[in-house]
Amino acid sequence: MNEYNPHEIEPRIQLQWEEAGLNAVDEHSDKPKKYVLEMLPYPSGDIHMGHVSNYTYGDVVARYSRMRGFNVLHPMGWDAFGLPAENAAIKHHSHPARWTYDNIDTQRDSFKRMGFSYDWDRTISACDPEYYHWGQWIFLKFWERGLVERKNNPVNWCPGCETVLANEQVIQGRCWRCDSEVERRDLTQWYFKITEYAQELLDDLDQLDGWPERVKQQQANWIGRSEGANVDFELVGTDGQPTGEMITVFTTRADTLFGCSFFVLAPEYAGLADLVKGTEYEGPVMDLVEASKKVSSVQRAQGDHEKHGQFTGRYVINPANGEQVPIWVADYVVADYGTGAVMAVPCGDQRDFEFARKYSLPIIPIILPEDDPQYQQLKDMQDRQVTSVEWPEAFAAEGVLVQSGPYTGLRGGKGSEGEAAIVAALEEAGKGKRTVEFRLRDWLISRQRYWGNPIPAIHCSQCGVVPVPEEDLPVRLPEDIDLAAGETLATHEGFVRCTCPVCGGAAKRETDTMDTFTCSSWYYMRYTDPHNDDAPFDPKKANYWMPVDQYIGGIEHAILHLLYSRFFTKVLRDMGLLGFGEPFTNLLCQGMVLDAHGEVMSKSKGNVVSPEEMIKTYGADAVRAAMLFMGPPDKEKLWNEDGLAGMSKFLNRVWRIVHDLVGRAGDETLYDPEADDANAHKLAMQMKRERHRVVGKVTEDIERNNFNTALAAIMELVNATATFLRVRPAEHRMNCQTGGPLCQDVADAIVKLMAPIAPHFADELWQTALGHAGQSVHTQPWPEYDPALAAADEVELAVQVNGKVKSRITVAADSAEADILAAAREAVSNALEGKAVIKEVVVPKRLVNLVVK
RNA sequence: GCCCGGGUGGCGGAACGGCAGACGCAGCGGACUCAAAAUCCGCCGUUCGCAAGAACGUGUGGGUUCAAAUCCCACCCCGGGCACCA
Numbered sequence: 009m010n011e012y013n014p015h016e017i018e019p020r021i022q023l024q025w026e027e028a029g030l031n032a033v034d035e036h037s038d039k040p041k042k043y044v045l046e047m048l049p050y051p052s053g054d055i056h057m058g059h060v061s062n063y064t065y066g067d068v069v070a071r072y073s074r075m076r077g078f079n080v081l082h083p084m085g086w087d088a089f090g091l092p093a094e095n096a097a098i099k100h101h102s103h104p105a106r107w108t109y110d111n112i113d114t115q116r117d118s119f120k121r122m123g124f125s126y127d128w129d130r131t132i133s134a135c136d137p138e139y140y141h142w143g144q145w146i147f148l149k150f151w152e153r154g155l156v157e158r159k160n161n162p163v164n165w166c167p168g169c170e171t172v173l174a175n176e177q178v179i180q181g182r183c184w185r186c187d188s189e190v191e192r193r194d195l196t197q198w199y200f201k202i203t204e205y206a207q208e209l210l211d212d213l214d215q216l217d218g219w220p221e222r223v224k225q226q227q228a229n230w231i232g233r234s235e236g237a238n239v240d241f242e243l244v245g246t247d248g249q250p251t252g253e254m255i256t257v258f259t260t261r262a263d264t265l266f267g268c269s270f271f272v273l274a275p276e277y278a279g280l281a282d283l284v285k286g287t288e289y290e291g292p293v294m295d296l297v298e299a300s301k302k303v304s305s306v307q308r309a310q311g312d313h314e315k316h317g318q319f320t321g322r323y324v325i326n327p328a329n330g331e332q333v334p335i336w337v338a339d340y341v342v343a344d345y346g347t348g349a350v351m352a353v354p355c356g357d358q359r360d361f362e363f364a365r366k367y368s369l370p371i372i373p374i375i376l377p378e379d380d381p382q383y384q385q386l387k388d389m390q391d392r393q394v395t396s397v398e399w400p401e402a403f404a405a406e407g408v409l410v411q412s413g414p415y416t417g418l419r420g421g422k423g424s425e426g427e428a429a430i431v432a433a434l435e436e437a438g439k440g441k442r443t444v445e446f447r448l449r450d451w452l453i454s455r456q457r458y459w460g461n462p463i464p465a466i467h468c469s470q471c472g473v474v475p476v477p478e479e480d481l482p483v484r485l486p487e488d489i490d491l492a493a494g495e496t497l498a499t500h501e502g503f504v505r506c507t508c509p510v511c512g513g514a515a516k517r518e519t520d521t522m523d524t525f526t527c528s529s530w531y532y533m534r535y536t537d538p539h540n541d542d543a544p545f546d547p548k549k550a551n552y553w554m555p556v557d558q559y560i561g562g563i564e565h566a567i568l569h570l571l572y573s574r575f576f577t578k579v580l581r582d583m584g585l586l587g588f589g590e591p592f593t594n595l596l597c598q599g600m601v602l603d604a605h606g607e608v609m610s611k612s613k614g615n616v617v618s619p620e621e622m623i624k625t626y627g628a629d630a631v632r633a634a635m636l637f638m639g640p641p642d643k644e645k646l647w648n649e650d651g652l653a654g655m656s657k658f659l660n661r662v663w664r665i666v667h668d669l670v671g672r673a674g675d676e677t678l679y680d681p682e683a684d685d686a687n688a689h690k691l692a693m694q695m696k697r698e699r700h701r702v703v704g705k706v707t708e709d710i711e712r713n714n715f716n717t718a719l720a721a722i723m724e725l726v727n728a729t730a731t732f733l734r735v736r737p738a739e740h741r742m743n744c745q746t747g748g749p750l751c752q753d754v755a756d757a758i759v760k761l762m763a764p765i766a767p768h769f770a771d772e773l774w775q776t777a778l779g780h781a782g783q784s785v786h787t788q789p790w791p792e793y794d795p796a797l798a799a800a801d802e803v804e805l806a807v808q809v810n811g812k813v814k815s816r817i818t819v820a821a822d823s824a825e826a827d828i829l830a831a832a833r834e835a836v837s838n839a840l841e842g843k844a845v846i847k848e849v850v851v852p853k854r855l856v857n858l859v860v861k
Numbered sequence: 862g863c864c865c866g867g868g869u870g871g872c873g874g875a876a877c878g879g880c881a882g883a884c885g886c887a888g889c890g891g892a893c894u895c896a897a898a899a900u901c902c903g904c905c906g907u908u909c910g911c912a913a914g915a916a917c918g919u920g921u922g923g924g925u926u927c928a929a930a931u932c933c934c935a936c937c938c939c940g941g942g943c944a945c946c947a
Contacts, residue, residue, distance in 0.1 A: 222865045222941080229864065229943050236947085259947060272947090313945050340945040350947045358862085359945050447946060566942080604872095637885070639874060642866095644940085646873065650886055657899095658885085664900090717875070720884035727884090734901085806880040811928045813880050849927050854879050859927050 010776075012663040014627025014768065021768040022120060030786060031127045033081050035552045042078035043553045044070040045532055047561030047569065051086045051111035051133075055118045057601040057609065057635075057647055058562065060619045064632045065598060065641050065715065066560045067124045071764035072710050074125075075790040081553050082125055083535040085132035086112050089140075089524045091169055091185060094459045094491060101492045104459040108135055118620060122628045123767050125786070130538045134527035139534065140461040141482035142544035143527055146576075147464060148475050149583060150200060157199045158473060162276070162344070163452060165193040171456040172197055174523060175449050176230075176568045181304065184568075189304055198454035198463060198520065202575045206231055206446040208589075209574055218594030220642065226566045232447025235423065236260035237431045239351065239440040241271060241324035244332055246287070255279075255324055255335075258346030258445055262434065263426035265328040266392070266412040267353040267374035269364065271335045272317070275300040276343035280320075283335070289321035293337055300339040315340045315363050326351075327439040328430065329413060338363060346445055354402060361402035373397045375407045375420045386410040387417070451572065453523045458489060458497050460521025468508035468515040477509050483517070497521070528569055529576040532556055532591060544585075551587045559592040563642075566597065596713055599644040601635075606646055617647055629766035630656040636715040636765060658723065659769055662762065665729055666755050670777050672733065673751035691732060692750055693801075698728040699754050700798035703791050706761050715765070722761050729754055757791045806855040807832045809839045817856075825850050832856040 025031070035041075046066035049059060063084075070082035086108075093104035100107070112133060119126065132139050150156050164173040168188030172195060177184040202209075210231045213224045239262060240254040255271075273280055275297040284290040296318045317338035326333055333351075340359050341350050354364035354371040364371050372395050376383045382397050392411045406421030418426035434440025454463060462483040464476035476483055486503045489495050497503055497519040508515035530544065536553040537545040561569075570592070577591040602608060603615040610616065622631045634655040638645040702725035709718035755778060763770035763785045774785035800821055805828065807815045815835040819828055829848055833840060840860060847859035 220866095225865050226942050232943080232946070234946070257947080261947075315945075338945095340947095342946070345946045352947085357947065359947080362945090445946080447943085563941080637873090643874095648873070648886075651873070654886055661900090716873095717884080720875075723884055730901090804880090808880080808928075811879095811926095816880080847927055849879090851879050851928090855928090857879080857927055 012660050012769070014629055014659075015624075017772045018121070018123065018628055018768045021771050022123060024771075025125070025784070025786075028784065030784060031082065031125045032129060033079055033127055035549055037079035039077055039079040041081070041553060042073045042558075043081045043532075043556045044073060044558045045081075045083065045535075045556045045560070047559070047565065048085045048087045048528060048531060049115060050090060050092075051088055051108055051115055052092060053111045053114060055115055055122075055619050057617055057619060058598075059115075059118075060122065060631060061601050061635050061641070061645065062560060062562065062598050063119065063122065063124050064635050065596065065713070066558075067122075067632075067767075068636065068710065068715055068764040069558050069560075069713070070125055071767060071786060072790070074786060075760070075763065075788060077789065081130075081535065082127060083130040083132075083538075084119065084124070084126040084128070085531060085535070086115070086134060087524060087528050087531075088112065088133045088135035089460045089521075089527055091457060091459070094457060097459075098492045101490075103487065103489075104491070105135065105487070108133075108459075121623055122619070122632065125767070130535050132531060132534055132538055134461075134524070134531065135459070137482050137484055138539075138541075139531075140527070142534065143461045143522065143530070144464040144476070144481050144483060145478065145544060146530060146580075147522065147526070148478060148481075150579060151475055153579070153583070155201045155204065155579060157201055157450065158196055159199060160194060160196045162192050163195050163197055164190045165195070166190055169457070172452055172454065174452045174525070176451075176571070191304075192301075197452050199450040200453050200526075200575070202451045202572075203446060203448055205575055205578050206233070206448045207444075208578060209448075209571065212574070212590055215590060216592075216595070219592075220595065220597055223563070223566045223570065223595065223597060227571055230448060230567045230571065234260050234445045234447075236443065236445065237262050237434065237440050238347070238443050239265070239434060240327060241333075241351065242327070243283075244323040244325060246322070250325060255349055256347045257349045257351045258443065259351055260422055261353065261356060261420075261427065262430045262440065263409060263415070263418075263420040263424055264353040264356040264375060265326065265351070265430055266409075266415070267355045267372045268326050268328075268333055268351040269354060269370040269372050269395075270352045270360075271324050271333050272338045272341045272350050272352050272360075272363075273320070273335060274341040274343040274348040275337055275339055277337070277348045280337060283322050284320050287321050289319065292318050293320055296337055296339070303339065313340060315359070315366060317363060317367055319367075327434060327437070334369075336363075336367075344449065345447065355397075355399070356402055356404055358402045358404065361399075370395045371397075371399075372411065373399075374411045375403060375409055377403065377405070377407045380407075383408070383410070451523075451575075453526055454520035455523055456496075456498075456519075457521055458485070458491060460524060461527060462497070463518045463520050463522055465518040466506055466508060466515050467518065468511060468513060470513055471508055471510040471515075473518075474508065474510050480509070525569060525572050529572045530580070532559075532573075533580070533586075547585050547587075550585070554586065555588055555590060556592045558594045558596065560596045560598065563597040563599070570595070596641060598641050599639075601645050601647055604646055604648045606644070609647075617649075622649075622652060626652055626656045627659075627768075629769040630659055632767075633659065633719060633765050637719045639716055641713055641715060658726075659766060661730075662726055662758060663769075663773065665726055665733070666758055666773050667777050668733055669729065669751045669755040669758075670779075673748045673755070691735065695728065695732045695754065696750060697798055697800060698725060699757050700793045700795075702728075703757055703761065703793035704795065704798055707790070707793065710764070718761075719765060722758070722765075725754075725758060725761075729758070759785060760788060760791045763788075803853050805832070805853070807835050808855055808857040809836055810859055811857060813855075814839050821853070828856060832858065 044066055046062050070080050073080045088108050093108045096107040097104040164178050166173050166183040166188050168183055168186035178190050182189055210228060210233055213228060216224060236259050238256050238258055240256050243251045243253040243255055245251045284293045315338060317336045320335045320337055322335045323332040324335055352360040354360040355373050356375055387410050409415050409418050409420040409426045415426050415429055418429060420426040431440060431442055464483045466474050466476060468474060486500055489500055504517050506515055506517045533545045533550050537549040540546060573591050578589050580586045581589050607615060630652060634652040702721050705721040706718045759770050759773045771785045774780050802818055803821050804816055804818045806813045807817055817831045817835045819831055828850055843860040845858050845860050849857040
């Protein structure tokens, strides 16, 4: 037997796989398809431990699925556009493409060294014109369908990246990539109208049974659906007379309309300046507007909201009771949700309550819990008499309406009967309308950066903004650009100058590029048909492979990438290109890999563990197995090199034991047919049972992505085998008819179970120790298991008295309950002495509980 | 504040309501060795006990149950998401 030497084995086996084309697939297979995909990496350079865990999980699923007889698509590519490439190019006076392609080469080599089983013929890089061509094509189709919009809006500007950001890319007021504080700017930008799909994106979350609950919850929160009503308040003129002009508010609590004691506009409210123009209030109001602009996004994001307000001198009429209420402007109302105006009900809303307290505005109690001591006092009042009660805070829960005219006595609260009644009355009177608001905003996709997919549009002074004709795609990024010298797409004459496709006149090309998240929103479709020059993909191929059966990636994409991809899929479906509306059937969100102290690994902390170093020391198979064994994939993992050393020892142990098993299987002299005895038979049966039990357990565990317990079960089988090998030859002789095939079978099973986890290691054992030269274990079927053989004929039961284990008994697996009870009573006779058994519980194959008094 | 997770030995972690701590790491003891490494074997929750054994034990406090880490109620910590969203 030779020694296990991963450094010799791994490169050699990898070459074999490549030459045999083991991972190539096509759509013409009798086998059922399975699409296993991990989120594509950004080519940042060297791989890190997060890559190792993510892609190892995917590779186990892919390899296991192949052995289970699936036609497995398992591709890999690069999300290759993005800012780091540009920054590196500026620093080194080179081109982003060079940095990017160099990094892709580095990563690809690392992935190959890890033994990941990708079909490398299907790889894509988002920065290849062959790929981004179709991203532009999709953009044009979105445009045709009315899903592209240019609008002037306050946007998130990242001063660090010198570009705008989508809402999803702002984390606590800071840039998701560079952590700079985001500023508000008014700019005309390109948007995808994802809000048109808000309801469907929310509803279809229910279909995603294979997604973690927390991800669905996060998406639902982000979409943020609220049912309510738009209610019109009529503006009162400076002369005190109704103007006929309406200001609309959105509210989810129309039931509290009678408690509205003032009215608030956001500082950014469009008509605000006109309301106060030329009045004594103009100065103070405009001061407040200016002051609120200075509040940074980070301050806004960080709680601690001291509210500031200013009376405008104007009034509106409450449509419920005709009362005039003062209009205030306040910084606690935001412009981009609802209508930017709210009706303030201090008794039912904590923010309004605090504001009312601060500025001494009336608090009208109109909703109370029935058990409130003041309820009795207020409940019979039809007309408002009380405008203040002693409350420490607003009452926002369900209660009963009081002082609310005809609605007094009805239940109030979100979606309550009181709310329904008042909305119905408003609708009847033409003063309100039931409606739904979403928190989700349209997706801002334009970026003021070079290294991205150019937006295929042209600005013509005659024709306006027009699309680049399909046949002119792709709009290529110019290669002759000197970013270090400050050149941009906008300053690149050759890129900008063009002719208008409509009128043929001189025109200017759009110089913004698309958010990189547009590239990653459909790449998984491209893998199904990566070399198509006529279309992004052939719908037949996409519909064969899609949806992705198992998607794996980081939880940080719970909203961003996963929401955008769902949106793209739905639009492509509506275009008739896809026969399904959800791209990812099952989603596994892996937890972060942290250092041994639970800290995030970062260069600045100097605690980064290099996968390449680990491979050099222990081999890729040990790294893979150690990562899998560390814990459940969706939990955080604390990286500890001791675990890796232990895994390396385990592989060596398996190596020896498999060789030992094979040696014994062929050794005729060990198995004397005449010397066979009952004990030897029993040992063999135990071994066989363990083999079947473990294969069953490992199969179940891998199906449920419990890779850590799958590996633990394999260890149990290996331990049982070691015991079997140690005990048997010394004390027993076994019939070679039984022993030989059993040793062979156990060796087979161990090697096959290890194949998805340690693929080089298993293949080498398969080909050499097990004698299948030139044949890969990865083309073999997964080991069979027979639940009947896994079942023991004798079982040990715990015997409890009053729920505490007092003893154990061993009985035949098929024993009658009466026999079991008799044995149990016997076993704990001491504890039963002088007591009466009042209840007996028998749990088959587990325990007996005797309840005594 | 709202919505999700999570809290189990020295450590990573196992446990369809049914023997808590599988499996591994670390540690301790032994075999082999001149010795060490490697390997193999054994022990390994806490407290008391020479031992047999006993008591306690899954963040805290209650509850349901023959039986609770697991289910229910209340609370405390940790992580994540959303948030003046009307």
